[in-house]
Amino acid sequence: MPTDSTDPATWPHVLILGGGFGGMSTAQSLAGAPVRVTLVDRHNHHLFQPLLYQVATASLAAPSISAPLRQILRRQRHLTVLLDEVTGIDLAARRVTCDHGTLDYDLLVVATGATHAYFGHDDWAPFAPGLKTLDDAFLIRRRVLMAFEQAEREDDPALRQAWLNFVVVGGGSTGVELAGTLIELARHTLPREFRRSDPRQATVRLIESGPRLLPAFDPVLSDKARKQLEQLGVEVRTGDAVTAIDAEGVNIGEQRLAARTVLWAAGVAASPIGRLLGAPLDRAGRVQVQPDLTLPDHPEVFVIGDLAGLRQTHGKPVPGVAPAAKQMGQYVAAAIRSHLKGKHDAKPFRYRDDGSLATIGRMAAVAQFGRLKLSGLAAWTVWLLAHMAFLIGFRNRLVVMLDWAWAYWTHQRHARIIVGEDQRTDAD
Amino acid sequence: MPTDSTDPATWPHVLILGGGFGGMSTAQSLAGAPVRVTLVDRHNHHLFQPLLYQVATASLAAPSISAPLRQILRRQRHLTVLLDEVTGIDLAARRVTCDHGTLDYDLLVVATGATHAYFGHDDWAPFAPGLKTLDDAFLIRRRVLMAFEQAEREDDPALRQAWLNFVVVGGGSTGVELAGTLIELARHTLPREFRRSDPRQATVRLIESGPRLLPAFDPVLSDKARKQLEQLGVEVRTGDAVTAIDAEGVNIGEQRLAARTVLWAAGVAASPIGRLLGAPLDRAGRVQVQPDLTLPDHPEVFVIGDLAGLRQTHGKPVPGVAPAAKQMGQYVAAAIRSHLKGKHDAKPFRYRDDGSLATIGRMAAVAQFGRLKLSGLAAWTVWLLAHMAFLIGFRNRLVVMLDWAWAYWTHQRHARIIVGEDQRTDAD
Numbered sequence: 001m002p003t004d005s006t007d008p009a010t011w012p013h014v015l016i017l018g019g020g021f022g023g024m025s026t027a028q029s030l031a032g033a034p035v036r037v038t039l040v041d042r043h044n045h046h047l048f049q050p051l052l053y054q055v056a057t058a059s060l061a062a063p064s065i066s067a068p069l070r071q072i073l074r075r076q077r078h079l080t081v082l083l084d085e086v087t088g089i090d091l092a093a094r095r096v097t098c099d100h101g102t103l104d105y106d107l108l109v110v111a112t113g114a115t116h117a118y119f120g121h122d123d124w125a126p127f128a129p130g131l132k133t134l135d136d137a138f139l140i141r142r143r144v145l146m147a148f149e150q151a152e153r154e155d156d157p158a159l160r161q162a163w164l165n166f167v168v169v170g171g172g173s174t175g176v177e178l179a180g181t182l183i184e185l186a187r188h189t190l191p192r193e194f195r196r197s198d199p200r201q202a203t204v205r206l207i208e209s210g211p212r213l214l215p216a217f218d219p220v221l222s223d224k225a226r227k228q229l230e231q232l233g234v235e236v237r238t239g240d241a242v243t244a245i246d247a248e249g250v251n252i253g254e255q256r257l258a259a260r261t262v263l264w265a266a267g268v269a270a271s272p273i274g275r276l277l278g279a280p281l282d283r284a285g286r287v288q289v290q291p292d293l294t295l296p297d298h299p300e301v302f303v304i305g306d307l308a309g310l311r312q313t314h315g316k317p318v319p320g321v322a323p324a325a326k327q328m329g330q331y332v333a334a335a336i337r338s339h340l341k342g343k344h345d346a347k348p349f350r351y352r353d354d355g356s357l358a359t360i361g362r363m364a365a366v367a368q369f370g371r372l373k374l375s376g377l378a379a380w381t382v383w384l385l386a387h388m389a390f391l392i393g394f395r396n397r398l399v400v401m402l403d404w405a406w407a408y409w410t411h412q413r414h415a416r417i418i419v420g421e422d423q424r425t426d427a428d
Numbered sequence: 429m430p431t432d433s434t435d436p437a438t439w440p441h442v443l444i445l446g447g448g449f450g451g452m453s454t455a456q457s458l459a460g461a462p463v464r465v466t467l468v469d470r471h472n473h474h475l476f477q478p479l480l481y482q483v484a485t486a487s488l489a490a491p492s493i494s495a496p497l498r499q500i501l502r503r504q505r506h507l508t509v510l511l512d513e514v515t516g517i518d519l520a521a522r523r524v525t526c527d528h529g530t531l532d533y534d535l536l537v538v539a540t541g542a543t544h545a546y547f548g549h550d551d552w553a554p555f556a557p558g559l560k561t562l563d564d565a566f567l568i569r570r571r572v573l574m575a576f577e578q579a580e581r582e583d584d585p586a587l588r589q590a591w592l593n594f595v596v597v598g599g600g601s602t603g604v605e606l607a608g609t610l611i612e613l614a615r616h617t618l619p620r621e622f623r624r625s626d627p628r629q630a631t632v633r634l635i636e637s638g639p640r641l642l643p644a645f646d647p648v649l650s651d652k653a654r655k656q657l658e659q660l661g662v663e664v665r666t667g668d669a670v671t672a673i674d675a676e677g678v679n680i681g682e683q684r685l686a687a688r689t690v691l692w693a694a695g696v697a698a699s700p701i702g703r704l705l706g707a708p709l710d711r712a713g714r715v716q717v718q719p720d721l722t723l724p725d726h727p728e729v730f731v732i733g734d735l736a737g738l739r740q741t742h743g744k745p746v747p748g749v750a751p752a753a754k755q756m757g758q759y760v761a762a763a764i765r766s767h768l769k770g771k772h773d774a775k776p777f778r779y780r781d782d783g784s785l786a787t788i789g790r791m792a793a794v795a796q797f798g799r800l801k802l803s804g805l806a807a808w809t810v811w812l813l814a815h816m817a818f819l820i821g822f823r824n825r826l827v828v829m830l831d832w833a834w835a836y837w838t839h840q841r842h843a844r845i846i847v848g849e850d851q852r853t854d855a856d
Contacts, residue, residue, distance in 0.1 A: 044846045061491040062489065062845055067842075067844075068844040068845070080624070081621075082580070082581060083577040083580075084581065134845065134847050138847065138848075145472060149511040152510070153510060153529065193499060193502045399827055399830060402826065403827075416491075416495075417490055418471065418472045419566065420563065420848055
């Protein structure tokens with residue numbers, strides 16, 4: 001790909017699909033390289049997804065964890081952001097079709113991430129929303145806050161309790177975080193504010209079909225997480241599967257529970273865009289990529305982030321987490337840069353595990369860095385510092401810190417605002 | 429109404445409909461009085477409406493100008509907040525019907541405010557949203573930000589310009605504020621971020637059918653406001669009426685303008701709840717109340733805020749502004765207190781004009797306090813201090829101040845996040 005480095009019109013065109021951690025890090029790592037870049041996303045913003053549960057549970061405002069893609073990337077003169085939805089990919093013609101036009105590329109980076117999956121039970125979706133986008137977070141916030149309002153105006157004790165029973169399905173980080181913040185909302189934030197019902201009567205159940213919470217962590221920390229959640233008042237059930245979900249409640253194994261608010265944190269599936277690539281997918285729908293993150297027979301097409309299915313040298317898959325997506329984006333940008341210089345020495349991508357963190361509540365968390373394992377206040381402090389450091393943009397960091405300090409001292413959540421509509425009419 | 433002041437169950441029941449400035453100030457001014465209070469609202473939050481246009485134009489996050497009613501009022505032990513929608517009022521039975529039950533009252537305070545009105549052109553509503561609720565603000569924010577996105581992906585120059593033409597109908601404070609912030613968004617915030625279109629090509633027209641902007645202000649200030657807007661780049665047209673609005677544009681008098689984004693700030697009508705009271709209404713649908721804000725023949729029913737139609741001693745109506753609603757709420761609470769003490773010396777309500785403020789842009793505003801008239805930087809400073817002082821809650825004040833300082837120095841708007849859906853499919 002010989003280019004006249006003085007004329008941008010002759011530079012190769014890198015098309016990036018998706019503005020999450022993977023796409024964004026590719027775009028940013030290409031700054032200054034002699035390429036034209038187009039980044040396409042359905043949303044106008046980059047989202048700091050690890051804190052999305054705090055928007056869902058009314059602790060943070062949406063703009064505190066999101067920023068317009070255009071704004072973040074505005075200084076890259078040869079980069080264009082387009083708000084559009086991908087509908088087709090023609091690998092032979094090197095062309096991507098979107099709702100509002102077609103885009104030709106020289107190099108393609110597919111980073112469209114993952115969505116929540118109901119494993120063949122899509123009929124559960126209306127009753128058990130998952131958490132991937134800001135709109136998901138608003139819906140969950142609305143359901144949770146409305147449940148307490150419904151309880152307040154319900155005279156029948158059994159029906160009232162059904163509004164106060166919360167079930168979180170899935171014991172990974174998101175499930176653990178949701179369950180922990182929900183019980184704190186019920187026990188510490190709301191109690192003095194209701195007159196007819198008592199938010200302290202609320203129950204939060206965390207259901208995990210596997211043998212332990214946080215399967216990505218060391219079993220010692222799974223156990224610590226469970227103890228910390230139980231201390232907060234969450235009922236944790238492992239080895240128990242949810243077998244039915246409807247408007248009135250859930251079946252957990254053989255047992256029926258009347259619960260009007262069920263949240264889904266049980267599974268993710270790769271974005272359907274992966275299927276447009278014609279490459280083999282793994283069970284979770286991830287595209288099986290080469291060690292250099294390219295598509296078989298298509299060295300000009302990279303697949304990264306949650307959509308990429310790749311095994312590490314010891315056989316375990318690269319986890320679908322933000323740091324992995326970021327590292328892949330940096331790797332791809334570096335590969336493109338050396339390709340432009342005529343080098344073809346692509347070392348395989350290696351995932352560097354910088355550690356895992358999951359927060360549970362006030363001063364409760366678990367953290368794992370190699371052989372170092374932390375829980376409780378120590379882990380929580382690390383979590384706090386790490387998230388402050390990674391949040392995009394100075395302004396967000398400052399405001400999020402203020403919001404957290406405020407919430408910490410007062411137990412108040414400043415974003416307890418119900419907006420929008422819910423398709424499920426009984427929740428209105 | 430003799431009461432046993434030691435037994436709250438025997439205290440008279442004050443039912444307040446609406447948690448805006450009027451209802452909230454009534455409730456707060458009744459703190460400690462021997463009454464049981466119930467406040468009913470359709471939303472779970474009190475809204476600082478004077479800053480709603482800043483949510484609509486992406487400068488502030490929704491939680492910065494709103495707070496849960498329950499949280500604000502949580503310290504009043506004999507006060508209940510209910511999230512519900514009023515469907516009927518039976519004055520004879522002293523009973524209010526809501527979607528979720530009925531409520532009996534001894535004293536009723538109706539403070540349901542106003543909504544936007546299209547003066548017989550309800551078919552314009554889908555194409556020209558008004559600004560009263562947070563959901564309205566999100567819709568406007570979405571339309572405005574999407575218009576620039578549509579322009580970016582539109583190849584036809586005429587169609588692109590139609591996306592960049594903005595029309596604000598109505599030259600009162602809201603119209604002036606919207607027009608001023610829109611032109612700043614186009615000229616200062618967005619320019620560096622688009623590659624195919626140029627946000628500086630955007631036009632903002634402010635259409636007022638009357639002879640001058642800000643009719644509630646002194647004509648000198650109307651003129652200053654116009655000059656300041658024109659200096660920012662807004663095209664101001666007074667004495668010109670909008671005669672048609674559709675998906676593609678507007679007719680202004682005889683002239684047709686292709687404009688995809690039209691905002692409605694032209695008129696308000698009192699809440700339809702007023703009609704349930706069976707009392708005479710004025711042209712704008714306001715309930716004509718007695719000088720003590722009660723309903724004729726119903727000394728137990730008060731109507732306050734934007735819903736109340738009352739003339740001052742010099743003949744001019746009390747304006748539909750936040751300070752008037754607050755003063756009415758305080759007046760009613762005082763009247764209830766003296767009534768409980770057996771006094772019946774109700775002096776008529778007198779509106780105290782503390783001055784008017786309208787902001788236009790960075791360091792541009794107009795202010796009027798009695799005979800003192802300010803414009804430009806001086807008025808803007810007063811506006812800033814006044815709004816900081818009136819914003820509810822310490823946390824909001826601090827964060828709003830930070831957001832403003834940030835926006836001021838960087839020209840950035842931190843809430844440029846498109847969420848939710850738009851019924852108008854072409855804006856998706």
